[in-house]
Amino acid sequence: MSQPPPPPPNQPPQGGGFGAPQDPPPGGFGPPTPPAGPPAGPPQQPQPGYGYPQAPPQAPQTPPPAAPAGPPQQPYGYPQGPGAPQGAPQQPPAQPGYGYPGQQPAQPGYGYPGQQPPYGYPQPSTMPMQPQAPQGRRKLNAQAAIIVAAVVAIALIVGGGVMYAKSSDKGDDKDTSAGSGGTEGKNDNEGGEDVGGGGGTEKVPSSTSAKVLFQVPAAEVPKKDVWSVAGSWLTDKVYAKSGVSEVVGYDPDSGKESWTLPLSGLTCAGSPEITKDGVAVVVAEDAKRTKANPYPDCTEVTAFDLDTGKELWTKSVAPGGGEKTAFKEVSITGTTVAAGSGLNGGAAFDISNGKILWQPKVGSCEDVGYAGGEQLVAVRKCGDYGNEKYEVQQLDPKSGTVKWSYKLPDGIDNAKVISTKPVVFGVDSGEITASGATDVFSLDDSGKLRAKITLEDGKYEHDCGVNAVHNCKAIAVGNDKLYVPTKQHEGAKQYSRVNEIVSFSLATGKPTSDRADAGEGYEIFPIRMDGSNVIAYKNGPYDKGSQVVSIDGKSFKETKLLETPATDQVRSAISGMVPKSSEMRYTGGRLFMAEDLISAPYSADEKDYAAIGFGAK
Structure with a gap:
């Protein structure tokens, strides 16, 4: 049996304070190990995809019939029936580049009579957590349930280094969204050159060469423990980061503590x-960790003002x-805070006063979780353990009333919501994969399927x-x-x-001609949208x-x-953050990366x- 991975490297200092840390230890991160060689041949063509009908088909009692003669049918995932665009392209663009899927074979996939559904995620009994307790027994401690997964995740983090803190001139930025992935950030900068064709609000600083603004030291953690410090937010006035049983606000340029x-x-x-008023929300455990109670439950929901650090309310249900x-x-959607448990239903609160808008109900259905922003989208589960059925729903954020529902087979x-307007979500098509979403679905404003996008596992890095x-x-x-x-x-x-950012049409599911090359030695991936522009991060090579x-x-x-900066200390510290997995915030010439574990x-x-934190002038 192989030895377990060493504990992750990038955590607590011996002492607090901010500003320039002590000299780095000898060694550090050197050039990366050369790869073993080029990939083995060109990308493999994906197998025929499957779709998601509104009702799963009945399993046939006899072998499926042969495909009918004549023109091939469209695989499920294309719009069907009234309203479907006429003359939808049957071929992807000619000569697609690296990363684009091969042409889909023109034969029916899942959703047609005679086809068995593919194997989905492993049943919960194969996951590193316990199943939900049956009726009459104590519900699962959600925090204890995810600790094994947290340990595995933190053990994969590559060790960080030490860096020297510097300061830079204060920029003028205003941020009303701190999301990553598909979450849009908004910025009201004044001055500076417009980016691209004016589709976004981010400006090009007078100098793009950034300086280290400051570092937030990690707290001391007992050996063999993994602690969560999830949550970070960036505005023009403050950078706020969750610590051990607290959230601390810092001046975004100097790192001086503004509030706790x-x-x-x-x-x-x-x-x-x-929110537009600068309010954020955090969920915390209901007690400090002790040997007698090592995993308190995450029951306390707190809304607070980012400018002042003032607690507006703390509620539980x-x-x-x-x-x-x-x-x-x-x-958060509008004035509604929606909290999901993953196991025991969801609840919502009025952000202004903490009034409970809805809470978990006893019954055969429950909300697994929510995604907010411009609209409120829920993932809902119905049925007994082992026979669950899932739906993606748009909710009225004030009442929780279901506007429409899209059933999964x-x-x-599970379903992972990538965007709430338009509603776009992903699922794994088979076994648990590296990306966690190998099939992506776009829905229209009424909850009807527009298109399915197949992201072959191992070919994409989301x-x-x-x-x-x-x-x-x-x-x-x-x-x-x-x-x-x-x-x-x-x-x-x-x-x-090298790698690229490519795109797919949400209307047809087909790849487009978009292609943003990272450049030799770089790796590029999206952070968020800025209007019609894509804000992306390019992880530099060992010498840049x-x-x-x-x-x-x-x-x-x-x-x-x-x-x-291209110094060894900075590159090592960035590597320790694992940028693709970090809480990454960029706005107004400032970039912050943070850990959640x-x-x-x-x-x-x-x-x-x-x-x-890094800042450009």
């Missing part, structure tokens, strides 16, 4: 959104006067978390397209690796800094907004950080 908001315990989730519901995700046990409704990263939706990064492949130079770029939504021309460092000599 005490919490009942560790944070379990933070809202990706910020206990349906029927029983145990409090433990939440694992939280999101048997064998699919990341949708397991058992999470709104935790897709390195993927974005805008301009009626889905933007996704390809997997790195051999570049033009020896040992060089990393970049934030804006990609024009029409021409796909890249414009550099920020470039980090921390653990003890390898040695007491290491200086570990929970967040890093």
Whole structure:
């Protein structure tokens, strides 16, 4: 049996304070190990896809009939019946580049008579958590249920380094959204050059060469423990980051502490959104961790003002006067805060006063979780354990009334919402995959299927978390397209690796001609949309800094907004954050990366950080 992975490297310092840390330890991150060689041959053509009818077909009693003669039928996933566009293209664009799927074979997939549904996610009994307790027994402790997955995730993080803090001139930025993935950020900068064709609000700084603004030291964590510090937000006045049983607000340029908001315990989730009034929401454990109670439940929902750190309210829900519901995700739509538990139903609160709008109900159906932003979308589960059926629904955010519902077939046990307007969600088509979403579906305003997009596993590098409704990263939706990064492949130079951002039409499911190349030695992926432009991060090679770029939504021309220092210390610290998995916030010439999980460092000599900030003038 192989040895378990060493504990992750990028955490607590020996002492607090901000500004320049002590000199880095010897060693650090050197050039990356050259790859073993180029990929084995060209990308493989995907197998025929399957679709998601509104009602799963009945299994046939006899072998399926042969395909009928005549023109091939469209695979499920194309609009059908009235309203379907006429003359929909049957072929992808000629000579698609790397990362585009091959032409789909023209034969029926799942959803046609005579076809068995594909194998879905493994049943919960194969996952590193316990199934929901049957009626009459105590509900599962949600925090304890995810700790194994957290340990696995943190163990995969590559060790961070140490960096020197510097300051830069204060920029003028206003941010009303702190999301990643498909969440849009809005910015009211004044001055500076417009980016691209004017589709976004981000401006090109006078100098794109960024300086280290400050680092947030990671707290001390007991050995073998993994603690959650989920939640970070960026506005023109503050950078706020969850710590151990608190949220701390910092001046976004100097790192000086502006305020501290005490919490009942560790944070379990933070809202990706910020309201127009600068309010964010965090979910925390109901008590401090002790040996007697190592995993308190994540029951406390707190709304707070980002400018001042003032707590507006803290609420919990206990349906029927029983145990409090433990939440694992939280999101904001308008004046509604929606919190999902993943196991025991969802609840919603009025953000102005904490009034409970709805809470988990006793019955055969429950909300798994919510995704907010411009619209409120729920993933709902009905049925007994082992026979669950899932639906994606749009809700009225004030009442929770269902506006429409889209049913998923048997064998699919979750949906990951990538965008709420338009509604775009992904699922795994078979076994659990590296990306977490190999099939992506776009719906129209009435909840009808527009198109299915197949993202072959191993060919794309987005990341949708397991058992999470709104935790897709390195993927974005805008301009009626889905933007996704390809997997790195051999570049033009020896040992060089490159990748691209490509897009797919949400109307047809077909790949478009969009292609943003990372450049030799870089890896590119989307952070969020900025109007019609794509804000993307380019992870630099071992001898160069990393970049934030804006990609024009029409021409796909890249414009550099920020470039980090290329020193060993900075590159090592960025590597320790694992950019694709970090809480990444960019606006107004400032880039912040933060961790949502921390653990003890390898040695007491290491200086570990929970967040890093960069600023361009």
